[in-house]
Amino acid sequence: MIAIAGCTGDGNGDGTGTADGNSGDGGNGDDGGQSIQFLTMGVGDNIKQFFEENNAAFEEEYGVNVEFTSVTWDNARQTVNNRVDGGQAPDVSRWPARWIPQLVGKGALEPVDDLMDGEFGEKFAEGVANGTMYNGSHYGVPWAASNKCLYYNKDVFEAAGLDPENPSLDTWQDMLSAAKTITESGEVSVPALGLAGADAIETGSQYYHYHWSYGADLVDDEGMPVVNSDGAAEALSFYADLHLEHGVTQASPLSSTRQDIRQLFENGDLGMVIGHVYTGLNITESQEKGEVDFEYGIAQVPKGPEGRYSLFTIDTLGILSQSEHKDIARDLIRFYFDEERRFQYSKQKGFLPVVKAVGEREYFSESKNWGPFVEAGQYARARPKLSNFSQFNDRMVQAIQEALADQKSPQKALDDAQSDLEDAMS
Amino acid sequence: MSLAEEYSKTDGESRLSQSIAHLKQNRRAYFLIAPAAVFLLAVVGYPILETFRLSLYRSPADSTIETFVGLQHYVEIVNSDIFYRLLWQTGRWVLVGVAGKTLLGLLIAVHLKNDIQGRKFFRTAFLIPWGIPYAISAVVFRWIEHPQFGYLNAVLLKLGVIDQGIGILGNPDIAWLGVVVADVWIGTPFMAIIFLAGLQSIPQDLYEAAAIDGAERWHQFRYITLPQLKSVILMATLLSTIWTFVSFDVIWTMTGGGPISTTATLVIHIYQVGLQNGNLGRGAAYSVIGFLFLLLFAIVYLRVYTRGGDEL
Numbered sequence: 001m002i003a004i005a006g007c008t009g010d011g012n013g014d015g016t017g018t019a020d021g022n023s024g025d026g027g028n029g030d031d032g033g034q035s036i037q038f039l040t041m042g043v044g045d046n047i048k049q050f051f052e053e054n055n056a057a058f059e060e061e062y063g064v065n066v067e068f069t070s071v072t073w074d075n076a077r078q079t080v081n082n083r084v085d086g087g088q089a090p091d092v093s094r095w096p097a098r099w100i101p102q103l104v105g106k107g108a109l110e111p112v113d114d115l116m117d118g119e120f121g122e123k124f125a126e127g128v129a130n131g132t133m134y135n136g137s138h139y140g141v142p143w144a145a146s147n148k149c150l151y152y153n154k155d156v157f158e159a160a161g162l163d164p165e166n167p168s169l170d171t172w173q174d175m176l177s178a179a180k181t182i183t184e185s186g187e188v189s190v191p192a193l194g195l196a197g198a199d200a201i202e203t204g205s206q207y208y209h210y211h212w213s214y215g216a217d218l219v220d221d222e223g224m225p226v227v228n229s230d231g232a233a234e235a236l237s238f239y240a241d242l243h244l245e246h247g248v249t250q251a252s253p254l255s256s257t258r259q260d261i262r263q264l265f266e267n268g269d270l271g272m273v274i275g276h277v278y279t280g281l282n283i284t285e286s287q288e289k290g291e292v293d294f295e296y297g298i299a300q301v302p303k304g305p306e307g308r309y310s311l312f313t314i315d316t317l318g319i320l321s322q323s324e325h326k327d328i329a330r331d332l333i334r335f336y337f338d339e340e341r342r343f344q345y346s347k348q349k350g351f352l353p354v355v356k357a358v359g360e361r362e363y364f365s366e367s368k369n370w371g372p373f374v375e376a377g378q379y380a381r382a383r384p385k386l387s388n389f390s391q392f393n394d395r396m397v398q399a400i401q402e403a404l405a406d407q408k409s410p411q412k413a414l415d416d417a418q419s420d421l422e423d424a425m426s
Numbered sequence: 427m428s429l430a431e432e433y434s435k436t437d438g439e440s441r442l443s444q445s446i447a448h449l450k451q452n453r454r455a456y457f458l459i460a461p462a463a464v465f466l467l468a469v470v471g472y473p474i475l476e477t478f479r480l481s482l483y484r485s486p487a488d489s490t491i492e493t494f495v496g497l498q499h500y501v502e503i504v505n506s507d508i509f510y511r512l513l514w515q516t517g518r519w520v521l522v523g524v525a526g527k528t529l530l531g532l533l534i535a536v537h538l539k540n541d542i543q544g545r546k547f548f549r550t551a552f553l554i555p556w557g558i559p560y561a562i563s564a565v566v567f568r569w570i571e572h573p574q575f576g577y578l579n580a581v582l583l584k585l586g587v588i589d590q591g592i593g594i595l596g597n598p599d600i601a602w603l604g605v606v607v608a609d610v611w612i613g614t615p616f617m618a619i620i621f622l623a624g625l626q627s628i629p630q631d632l633y634e635a636a637a638i639d640g641a642e643r644w645h646q647f648r649y650i651t652l653p654q655l656k657s658v659i660l661m662a663t664l665l666s667t668i669w670t671f672v673s674f675d676v677i678w679t680m681t682g683g684g685p686i687s688t689t690a691t692l693v694i695h696i697y698q699v700g701l702q703n704g705n706l707g708r709g710a711a712y713s714v715i716g717f718l719f720l721l722l723f724a725i726v727y728l729r730v731y732t733r734g735g736d737e738l
């Protein structure tokens with residue numbers, strides 16, 4: 001019996017997703033009548049059939065009933081926590097790696113070192129595998145990964161007198177220079193650059209590229225906040241000035257979520273935007289349908305004075321401690337990590353392959369859309385794993401908004417955030 | 427014992443004996459309503475008590491261990507700047523929202539009572555906003571007010587009033603107005619229907635007598651309609667105040683409480699603190715404070731309401 005509830009589109013809220021493996025070491029195929037609860041998030045139309053077919057195949061192969069549920073990203077964290085707190089945890093659940101500490105603190109996640117330290121774990125690139133670690137143990141298998149690059153609209157660049165084939169977007173200053181040229185050219189009616197500033201989780205995700213590239217960090221080695229360094233203030237100044245001083249962004253960054261600016265770019269109504277691989281995939285699909293008619297290019301996220309970073313997000317597939325079917329749960333994970341299944345998932349869903357063999361396939365390595373993102377893997381950086389990351393991120397978003405609204409200087413906004421975060425985390 | 431004390435004691439005793447007698451006389455009635463009372467206590471009383479209990483504990487998101495902290499959450503809340511900002515923003519949201527819904531509802535009801543052409547159509551049409559799920563209406567308004575894709579900006583740009591889109595929901599000074607407009611649009615039909623029902627129960631001969639005496643329309647409205655509608659207006663605004671106070675979906679869908687928390691109300695903050703950030707104890711303390719505010723408001727309001735001899 002497969003039930004899909006609360007399907008959404010392409011996963012928002014900064015989630016990600018993936019899989020591979022072999023058909024494990026003989027599951028409990030004779031557990032007639034047993035059920036396993038498999039919870040995931042953001043199953044949209046592009047991946048619904050994949051799960052339906054594969055859950056049915058698993059049921060047939062193992063003689064186990066898969067109770068499959070998908071919830072929206074908005075409700076993801078609360079749903080899993082409610083079920084854990086109510087003693088009704090699913091057996092297997094997708095779970096963003098940055099939220100691992102919160103469930104581990106409750107004793108709700110099962111370590112899966114037996115999987116990850118063995119042959120199975122060799123499927124993954126080291127950086128990806130490490131992304132599921134916390135306190136020395138793996139608390140999930142890497143299910144999905146995403147990172148970001150800088151998209152630019154070639155038609156806009158050309159109209160503004162810039163070279164669309166050699167866009168020179170290596171540094172933030174290069175990006176600003178191109179944005180100014182576009183804005184001042186008088187030949188282009190669309191904003192040069194998309195800037196996210198709305199009260200949403202992803203505003204932090206867009207800004208952290210700048211923060212890190214100026215040598216700033218979010219937390220120190222002890223997990224305490226360090227958000228108001230000189231570098232951080234420079235980064236936030238640069239970010240806010242893109243709108244306040246240079247006027248190269250869309251009209252109202254404080255109204256714009258990451259999805260808004262992505263949508264603008266995908267419609268051809270924006271010069272540049274930092275986005276996931278699926279931005280390119282969406283445009284390609286729209287081009288094939290004749291819905292849009294513009295050319296785009298993909299560059300690496302620009303570098304700052306202290307380096308280049310591409311925000312890397314990993315979601316895991318974890319086994320909940322309350323599960324009474326942990327062996328079958330492991331079988332389900334191995335089943336979904338079959339290489340061909342992982343290929344189909346990554347291809348259909350539009351997330352980076354987490355399995356090395358899948359990433360090496362021509363489909364990804366030779367693709368105009370995928371190639372730059374595979375390259376961006378070397379600049380990957382994940383958000384810190386904090387049990388209260390949501391609260392941490394909310395406070396950072398507030399500081400970003402205060403600077404963008406010109407209510408506080410970037411230094412003051414970050415100093416206040418630092419003070420509040422110290423209180424919250426002490 | 428002074429005379430006053432003796433009187434008061436006697437008075438107290440007689441009231442107690444009256445109550446006991448009343449209980450004895452109505453034993454059967456109380457027995458019959460007992461199941462409903464127990465049910466109510468279970469589904470209403472228990473959550474309230476549990477929320478209060480939870481507000482005395484610290485319960486971090488990453489732990490199942492609750493630590494008793496007494497009134498610490500309350501002390502920290504009343505000593506924080508954000509609490510007073512939330513009170514102001516909640517008060518503003520409720521006051522402007524309820525006033526808007528009441529005035530517009532009254533205006534529409536008065537017009538719908540008159541024998542205008544297409545009255546049946548308008549009565550039905552005015553109900554539509556109330557029939558649409560709040561979240562959907564909120565999404566519609568979010569798009570209407572969107573700086574890049576919104577109709578509002580498109581119209582203003584076409585008319586040449588502005589030269590680039592205004593981000594209403596992204597402007598810390600006016601975002602709350604953008605949300606209130608949506609809430610008023612959603613809530614006005616309910617008020618209009620309630621007021622219309624009230625208007626139709628006012629005897630027509632009062633207006634006829636006033637017209638014979640030479641009273642103009644405004645005076646008829648001022649001295650007949652408003653006094654006759656008083657109880658309906660008070661009841662509708664009480665309900666609307668409670669609903670607006672606890673309203674979540676419109677704000678959350680349109681702004682998420684932003685920008686810079688300028689559209690956050692007490693209820694939005696409770697959700698953010700308690701459920702999003704997993705700080706259940708602090709969230710529960712905010713909930714208790716909100717509950718006490720509403721309770722106090724309802725008591726004062728009903729005192730005023732019944733002062734004139736009106737019965738509920």
